[in-house]
Amino acid sequence: MTVNENDGDTTFADLGLRSELLDVLSALGYEEPTPIQGEAIPPLVEGRDLLGQAATGTGKTAAFALPVLQRMPPPGDGGGPVALILVPTRELAVQVSEAFHRYGRTLGTRVLPIYGGAPIVRQLQALKRGVDIVVATPGRALDHIGRGTLDLRDLRTVVLDEADEMLDMGFADDIEEILAATPEERQTVLFSATLPPRIDGIARRHLRDPVRIEMGHAAAEGREATPLVEQTAYLVARSHKPAALGRLLDIEAPTAAIIFCRTREEVDQLTEAMNGRGYRAEALHGGMEQEQRDRVMARLRAGTADLLVATDVAARGLDIEQLTHVVNYNVPSAPEAYVHRIGRVGRAGREGVALTLVEPREHRMLKSIERVTKQRISVERLPTVADLRARRMELTRAALEECLLQDDLEPFRVVVESLADEFDLMEVALAAVKLAHESSGGALDEEEIPEISPRTVDKRGGQRDGRPDGQRYGRGPAGGMARLFFNVGRSAGIRPQDLVGAIAGESRLSGRDIGAIEIAERFSLVEVPDSAADEVIAALRRATIKGRRPTVRRERETHTRRPR
Structure with a gap:
């Protein structure tokens, strides 16, 4: 079963979450679920297995944390943990644990992060006292399983978070061993930013009829x-x-x-x-x-x-x-x-x-x-250096504007008034701006970074061999192709995609019909099929590129680059 993003105005209350969780979410200021939460929470609350493709930052932690908390037994019931969350790193283990604490603070849920690089004694003591949810890196989880200190007999849910990261870090065997130590009648949830074949293999072996959710893939094309x-x-x-x-x-x-x-x-x-x-x-x-x-x-x-x-x-x-x-x-x-x-x-x-x-x-x-x-x-x-100077000047202006709007400037009035007796007020202001600009690094000397272009650039932006200005373009157009001259180039901000877009938008040619593109400082050359060259020239007579109406014609055989 595959689910795509939901466009409806779903609220957390519509997802069937218990009142304690709704109150916490409201107190935290969460008004509506993210798409991954809206799609994942209902089937997870029902106990379904799930395979989700979702990038970091889409809200997937709450997407699995809220259903786990929803299905928590009353405090004091059972022995060992009821949920195990496997994550690739110590930092993520801490973050996921904090999320569980935040969402489950009114439920009395006991959450423990276990990972390498931390004293194992404290983890052993906490496990002995009893925990409801364990968030662990695979290596340390396997260590505790081997010691007999992590009892998985009462486990109801296993979550693999950022599964592709864990496989990339070499945890594949550890994950298989951990899953083999869990009850067969468990809920298994797998989230991954990408779904390479290895992830599909784990899903086939360990998930039962999973709901499949893909976020930021097909839906991203529309955005x-x-x-x-x-x-x-x-x-x-x-x-x-x-x-x-x-x-x-x-x-x-x-x-x-x-x-x-x-x-x-x-x-x-x-x-x-x-x-x-x-x-x-x-x-x-x-x-x-x-x-x-x-x-x-x-x-x-x-x-x-x-x-x-x-x-x-x-x-x-x-x-x-x-x-x-x-x-x-x-x-x-x-x-x-x-x-x-x-x-x-x-x-x-x-x-x-x-x-x-x-x-x-x-x-x-x-x-x-x-x-x-x-x-x-x-x-x-x-x-360029000019761009950098303009940006620094812009930052200076913004800082001065903020100072004018917010700061108490009265103590400095005496300085301005004393200088105004001798200098024009505009000159005083200019001197003050200069000092402010230089104090922020505005006077830093910069060298130009040589551009890789001019180069021969294909229509996808790729670079081939370039020639210094003043040299003739020695390479003729490819067989069956004509080369068109455009009187706009890099100085007008022209990029390969601008030329391709103009030609494909105004003529019957598609992007893949267009050949090599060469962009110089003041002009560009584009290869098109010879049979369509005149049609393209006619189609572009009324077109604009970057706000300019270019002159387009067939390239002259003796065309050379003009010196700058």
């Missing part, structure tokens, strides 16, 4: 115009990536950001570089002790750090409330990793930004991610 996570990529040469990252962070000014790197060494080097640029950056990777990790997360949540530079493994399971940006310092090697990374923002209805730095050789990986996620990643040019 592509306004995604919660704005996804953008930038073509950058490897040697310029640290400078490019700093430029983007200066422009974006994130409240808090995670920057994903491939290796521990890269994390350490980039953290040092970002701190050198004046950011408050913290490193997080597998080479750090748990105590160090906890201190880093505490600083980030307290706002004393604004950048977290991390590896994928170290950042799994993190939930940072104030996070606004995710940066892929490298293109992830697997689309699933990209999904998990950008799932850190755009959570619970909030908007977020995902930025990816792409080396030319990584372009194919970016296209693979687009195919799997069925979402377009816009490829943009890096901001």
Whole structure:
């Protein structure tokens, strides 16, 4: 059975939840369920097994926590725990436990997180006193099962949360062993951001006639115009990536950001570089002790750090409330990793930004991610020094406006009045703005980051070999193709997708009919089928691209690039 997202105005009361849970949800300010909650809670309350595809931040913790609490026996009934929640990381175990405490606070529910890196004695003592719900990482859960301290005989529900993450971390055998130790007549719930074949294998072996829910997959296609996570990529040469990252962070000014790197060494080097640029950056990777990790997360949540530079493994399971940006310092090697990374923002209805730095050789990986996620990643040019200066000036203006609206400026009147006797008031204001601008870093000298373009770019944004300005385009059009000249280029903000969209929108050609695209500073060249070239020229006479009506004609054989 497959369920898609519900568009109705469902309330929590419509889901059949007990009054104690409804009161808690109301007190927490939750007015209506998220789509995953609206679809998952009813069958889970009925005791059905469930296989759910849902990204981080869609509300899936409440989607399984509320039904588990709904079906809890009265306090004092039974012996061992009635629910076991398996999660990939210590951080997620703590977060899920806190959610159970929050939702079940009036029910007297006893919840225990168990994970590695924490004193096992306290966990043993709590298990001996008795608990109702255990939230565990697979390794520590198996440890307690082997010791005989985690009794699963009374278990009613098993939840595998972020199942694909657990498999990626090598917990497949542990999960199989844990499930084998649970009662056959149990409810099994599996949530995963992606559904690779290994997840389907676990579902076939351990779930009985499950309800299947897919969120953010087919339904996401209808929301592509306004995604919660704005996804953008930038073509950058490897040697310029640290400078490019700093430029983007200066422009974006994130409240808090995670920057994903491939290796521990890269994390350490980039953290040092970002701190050198004046950011408050913290490193997080597998080479750090748990105590160090906890201190880093505490600083980030307290706002004393604004950048977290991390590896994928170290950042799994993190939930940072104030996070606004995710940066892929490298293109992830697997689309699933990209999904998990950008799932850190755009959570619970909030908007977020995902930025990816792409080396030319990584372009194919970016296209693979687009195919799997069925979402377009816009490829943009890096901001220039002029863009950065304009942005800093904008921030200075915003800071001054806020000061004018909120601050008590009276103590400074004597300074202005004394200067006004000697200088024009406008000059006094200009000097004050200059000081404010420079004190905020506005006078920082920046070097231009060389653009990878001009390049030969295919219609999907891919880069091929470029030629310096002043050289003739030596390569002719492909067989059966004609090359059209457009008098608009990079200086007008033209991108390959703009040209493809104009041609496909105004003529009978589709995007796949269009060949190579070359974008220079003041013009562009586009290959189209020779038989359709004149039709395209005629169709584009009244069209506009980026607000401009271009001149379109067949390319002259002797066309050369003009010097800048």
